[in-house]
Amino acid sequence: xxxxxxxxxxxxxxxxxxxxxxxxxxxxxxxxxxxxxxxxxxxxxxxxxxxxxxxxxxxxxxxxxxxxxxxxxxxxxxxxxxxxxxxxxxxxxxxxxxxxxxxxxxxxxxxxxxxxxxxxxxxxxxxxxxxxxxxxxxxxxxxxxxxxxxxxxxxxxxxxxxxxxxxxxxxxxxxxxxxxxxxxxxxxxxxxxxxxxxxxxxxxxxxxxxxxxxxxxxxxxxxxxxxxxxxxxxxxxxxxxxxxxxxxxxxxxxxxxxxxxxxxxxxxxxxxxxxxxxxxxxxxxxxxxxxxxxxxxxxxxxxxxxxxxxxxxxxxxxxxxxxxxxxxxxxxxxxxxxxxxxxxx
Amino acid sequence: xxxxxxxxxxxxxxxxxxxxxxxxxxxxxxxxxxxxxxxxxxxxxxxxxxxxxxxxxxxxxxxxxxxxxxxxxxxxxxxxxxxxxxxxxxxxxxxxxxxxxxxxxxxxxxxxxxxxxxxxxxxxxxxxxxxxxxxxxxxxxxxxxxxxxxxxxxxxxxxxxxxxxxxxxxxxxxxxxxxxxxxxxxxxxxxxxxxxxxxxxxxxxxxxxxxxxxxxxxxxxxxxxxxxxxxxxxxxxxxxxxxxxxxxxxxxxxxxxxxxxxxxxxxxxxxxxxxxxxxxxxxxxxxxxxxxxxxxxxxxxxxxxxxxxxxxxxxxxxxxxxxxxxxxxxxxxxxxxxxxxxxxx
DNA sequence: TTTGGCACTCGAAGAGTGAGAGTGCCAGCC
DNA sequence: GGCTGGCACTCTCACTCTTCGAGTGCCAAA
Numbered sequence: 057x058x059x060x061x062x063x064x065x066x067x068x069x070x071x072x073x074x075x076x077x078x079x080x081x082x083x084x085x086x087x088x089x090x091x092x093x094x095x096x097x098x099x100x101x102x103x104x105x106x107x108x109x110x111x112x113x114x115x116x117x118x119x120x121x122x123x124x125x126x127x128x129x130x131x132x133x134x135x136x137x138x139x140x141x142x143x144x145x146x147x148x149x150x151x152x153x154x155x156x157x158x159x160x161x162x163x164x165x166x167x168x169x170x171x172x173x174x175x176x177x178x179x180x181x182x183x184x185x186x187x188x189x190x191x192x193x194x195x196x197x198x199x200x201x202x203x204x205x206x207x208x209x210x211x212x213x214x215x216x217x218x219x220x221x222x223x224x225x226x227x228x229x230x231x232x233x234x235x236x237x238x239x240x241x242x243x244x245x246x247x248x249x250x251x252x253x254x255x256x257x258x259x260x261x262x263x264x265x266x267x268x269x270x271x272x273x274x275x276x277x278x279x280x281x282x283x284x285x286x287x288x289x290x291x292x293x294x295x296x297x298x299x300x301x302x303x304x305x306x307x308x309x310x311x312x313x314x315x316x317x318x319x320x321x322x323x324x325x326x327x328x329x330x331x332x333x334x335x336x337x338x339x340x341x342x343x344x345x346x347x348x349x350x351x352x353x354x355x356x357x358x359x360x361x362x363x364x365x366x367x368x369x370x371x372x373x374x375x376x377x378x379x380x381x382x383x384x385x386x387x388x389x390x391x392x393x394x395x396x397x398x399x400x401x
Numbered sequence: 402x403x404x405x406x407x408x409x410x411x412x413x414x415x416x417x418x419x420x421x422x423x424x425x426x427x428x429x430x431x432x433x434x435x436x437x438x439x440x441x442x443x444x445x446x447x448x449x450x451x452x453x454x455x456x457x458x459x460x461x462x463x464x465x466x467x468x469x470x471x472x473x474x475x476x477x478x479x480x481x482x483x484x485x486x487x488x489x490x491x492x493x494x495x496x497x498x499x500x501x502x503x504x505x506x507x508x509x510x511x512x513x514x515x516x517x518x519x520x521x522x523x524x525x526x527x528x529x530x531x532x533x534x535x536x537x538x539x540x541x542x543x544x545x546x547x548x549x550x551x552x553x554x555x556x557x558x559x560x561x562x563x564x565x566x567x568x569x570x571x572x573x574x575x576x577x578x579x580x581x582x583x584x585x586x587x588x589x590x591x592x593x594x595x596x597x598x599x600x601x602x603x604x605x606x607x608x609x610x611x612x613x614x615x616x617x618x619x620x621x622x623x624x625x626x627x628x629x630x631x632x633x634x635x636x637x638x639x640x641x642x643x644x645x646x647x648x649x650x651x652x653x654x655x656x657x658x659x660x661x662x663x664x665x666x667x668x669x670x671x672x673x674x675x676x677x678x679x680x681x682x683x684x685x686x687x688x689x690x691x692x693x694x695x696x697x698x699x700x701x702x703x704x705x706x707x708x709x710x711x712x713x714x715x716x717x718x719x720x721x722x723x724x725x726x727x728x729x730x731x732x733x734x735x736x737x738x739x740x741x742x743x744x745x746x
Numbered sequence: 747t748t749t750g751g752c753a754c755t756c757g758a759a760g761a762g763t764g765a766g767a768g769t770g771c772c773a774g775c776c
Numbered sequence: 777g778g779c780t781g782g783c784a785c786t787c788t789c790a791c792t793c794t795t796c797g798a799g800t801g802c803c804a805a806a
């Protein structure tokens with residue numbers, strides 16, 4: 057539906073706008089990018105493109121600003137092509153991996169790295185999948201009234217909760233409870249076993265039923281929801297950008313970043329399918345991104361869903377940002393079996 | 402060294418400045434606060450006070466702005482008196498406590514509450530004391546090459562680390578290692594046992610020495626440093642304040658909040674003694690607080706040091722903020738044995 | 747020692763102006 | 777028919793000038 061020339065004009069406008077932040081005029085386009093077409097011709101094309109919704113004018117007699125539709129076109133064109141990996145970034149990630157941190161920690165370090173390199177807010181998240189399998193349950197007795205409940209999930213994912221019992225619970229009792237739970241539930245997807253387990257326990261283990269019931273509801277809360285754990289870094293990075301001297305826009309994004317609930321909804325919505333996704337804030341007012349864009353790389357494997365993302369201004373350097381995210385993401389998962397947080401070296 | 406009247410003038414200037422944010426003129430002082438003294442007299446006093454360093458003029462023919470010296474005077478006068486507790490705040494905290502969360506979680510909730518009420522950034526931190534006693538060490542075997550190392554410290558403080566072993570480690574071996582460590586080290590302050598333990602282990606447990614040595618260095622890193630764990634909330638709160646429409650100041654504080662290292666240094670420096678401390682940023686340029694002030698409430702008990710704090714603009718409502726912090730802090734620790742994160746109800 | 751009065755200072759806000767960038771449209775050219 | 781150069785028009789931005797008001801400092805009188 058776009059002629060080749062119109063496409064070229066849109067791309068040039070987006071490119072120029074990303075690099076200057078100012079409305080783009082026909083003359084500068086003709087001079088810098090499309091030297092074979094005159095400014096007047098570009099003006100005509102621009103009028104059409106404006107009608108089609110790719111660009112707008114902040115006011116008469118100003119240049120054109122790309123709309124989210126144009127950004128989408130631009131981003132898709134980048135995603136289609138191949139990006140060059142930054143070998144420097146890959147090296148620095150390798151350094152991180154040598155520090156033998158666990159996977160979650162590595163994820164945090166990676167996001168810090170990303171944030172510094174791209175001058176955006178980086179976001180890392182991991183969540184157990186709903187259908188994750190329960191490996192086993194274990195109690196670590198702390199004193200007579202307290203125990204640490206460890207839920208070991210598939211893929212070495214561990215959730216834990218300190219439990220307070222209303223009555224004395226000996227180590228032996230706890231071990232026995234854990235043994236019984238494991239006999240029934242180990243190896244099964246948690247959402248399948250949960251209900252059966254609860255009724256079983258409440259009926260069979262009458263002598264310790266009160267504590268058991270308590271423990272059960274706790275376990276429930278631990279894994280039942282597909283809750284992301286979030287790590288964000290680099291808020292100060294976006295303050296450096298010339299775009300956000302105006303506080304109002306910052307407020308929106310900071311509220312979003314501090315509100316795990318909203319953040320979780322946003323991430324779940326836009327990282328639904330594995331791989332790299334680009335969300336342009338103004339494309340969907342309900343995203344909560346406002347005048348920001350986000351990139352998400354996500355992957356579901358053995359029990360966990362992992363997301364690594366960037367949040368930056370709509371006119372961020374997508375090419376660089378996408379390349380950086382891909383480089384880091386691939387670095388995280390490369391060496392085959394190293395994925396899923398394996399710690400072997 | 403200040404006459405009674407000079408003192409009154411300083412207090413009135415600070416009070417008015419806190420509530421308006423504008424330089425305070427002699428006329429409005431005479432009208433609003435010191436009705437028995439004429440503006441001309443106040444002008445004379447102001448000239449003296451300026452010489453003494455309590456107030457400054459942003460430019461000739463503007464009102465006076467209090468300096469950190471004046472703020473300090475004001476804050477001290479508040480701390481001397483008694484504040485009224487907000488019963489609403491106390492009630493909301495009680496609600497939180499009923500949710501049976503562990504102490505650290507409760508601390509986080511409390512700080513969120515504080516942030517909302519005072520419109521400042523709230524900061525919660527907890528750290529094991531250097532001389533904390535080791536209760537015991539436990540390994541939870543995950544698979545042949547991985548185990549979760551749990552270090553149980555005095556006061557139910559738990560540190561943990563996922564360990565990767567370079568060779569197979571059976572559950573029995575791990576239990577044996579833990580048993581030996583516990584025999585020697587349990588009940589002793591960690592910094593005392595550490596060195597002896599290391600040499601003991603490296604010599605005695607030769608057959609599993611490589612893994613042991615690894616485990617030991619990990620334990621070391623877990624407790625050796627007095628590392629605060631930080632939780633901050635409410636960054637978006639300070640964006641609402643009229644003072645910080647200027648990005649530069651925000652940048653300083655956001656960098657500080659995102660840099661755990663610097664934050665830790667700052668907190669350690671200003672919450673050295675138990676109780677409530679007020680830091681006025683401009684009083685000490687090295688604080689990193691810039692044009693912000695901070696309140697810290699801190700307490701060291703059975704193994705942990707806990708800090709709850711607020712960071713707000715220098716001209717924050719200290720009276721309200723101090724009262725709020727005190728209310729929440731007392732709420733956290735009241736009911737005697739409920740302190741230290743006891744979970745009984 | 748305190749007070750009223752007066753001249754002076756300075757910044758904030760508003761109006762006016764010119765420069766510059768950009769557009770839309772028209773008429774001519776390939 | 778599509779492309780281009782030219783021209784009139786529009787709108788913002790930055791700058792200057794002016795006015796207004798709040799506030800001071802100082803002096804002389806009570």
